[in-house]
Amino acid sequence: MVAAARAGDDRAFGELYRRFFRMVHAVLLSRVPAGDVDDLTQEVFLQAWRQLRALRDPLAFGGWLRRIAMHQSADHLRRTHYTETLDTNAARAPDDEEAWFLLAEVRRLPEAYRETLVMRFVEGLTGPEIAELTGLTPGSVRVNLHRGVEMLRARLKGGT
């Protein structure tokens, strides 16, 4: 499919978009304010589409796309001088408050953990799916999930 997209097959790229959307969304949501994620998701796929011919190994597409998302989020934070602004979100229900608090706590985790946890709990991906989409080894994903949840649990209990 990557090879077809590289050859100019728009439908193949559309299929890649659908398949990797959640992964890219998670990478961005773990790094930038929620309100900016939609725009940046489009930017990531725009850049991927423009640079796809430069990708030598089609099997590395997921990892390559993830790196684009990471760079885009870093560039975005530099551009917007983002520090620790709260996501603006009017009229939150009590349950929403808890969700936003939880998301904020996840985002305070180390990078590898927060990204994997967002893929697992926000996007609903399983560990094997995360490994397949990101190009990370199943072992790394397993460690990230386990340690991430442990760390999150400690934070929520008032630990570190």
Next chain:
Amino acid sequence: MNRYLWDKTGDPDPEMQRLEHLLGRFSREAPALGFPARSKRSYYWLAAAACVLLAAGLGLRSAWQPGPDWKVVALSGTPRIDRRPIASNGRMGVGGLLETDKLSRAKLRMGLMGAIEIEPNTRVRLTATGAGRHRIALESGTIAARLWAPPATLSVDTPSSTAIDLGCAFVVQVDEKGVGLLRVTSGWVQFQLDDRKAVVPAGAAALTRPGAGPGTPFYEDSSGAFRSALKRLDFGDGGYGDAGALAVVLSEARPKDTLTLLSLFRRLPTSARGELFDRAAQLVPPPAGLTREEAIEGTNVPGVDAWWKKLGLGNAKNWLVNWRDVFR
């Protein structure tokens, strides 16, 4: 390791399920699932069909929700929202007015839907957003919209016509009185005022005038005589009964300009459609199943539709094919 955490098998873990429940609300489905089917209806009704089908509530709509406020990015100079200058970016809600002066440009970001670039000396107002239908009013100036969304997601009101995207990229330019131009760079756009409609494909343009609405679609590389005569037909005192203007249009038309000729069928009086048919048939022969009388009377819609298809302009609803143009 907790199996449920790893691959959602084994006994559900209440703590994990709680995390899924709370954090799952931040998830987002890719908005490219389940595209509208291609229509076999007449090109004449394509635009209306697209609007109706989509307004009827395809569940895809929620995927193209930019939210109650649209993000505005300053591309150069100091654009203003509701008369307040914005440094780098800002937000505009329904009713908000975005203005650029001769030195400033801005971009309206529509989330996954696309973006609208606001050129210098432009005033644009966000008039409605929600439920997959979004509307802006271009009071004056120039905008360039690029959309990656189902047809009829965005409408642009000008003082003299309304442009409705059919999955596309386009430029609208208009002055305060409503004198303006629509130029389509990808896909199709329906340009309309009440019952007067122009369905404009990529590469073509249509004028608009106050009180009259949109003119007939044409290619800007057509001859000056052709364009001048077409303007007389569309907006002149003689209207579509101006036989002299029609004669020039017909004589100057190239095969490519059959777009204009076929678009004129619905505008010309029946008495003038015979010579229109003859010239169009010379340039692009009609399909075998369409007779001269049927074309004149408009009684063979599939036949006319097949003639349109012979122009090779693609399908107005096939917006997915044009999505990459959003990135150009």
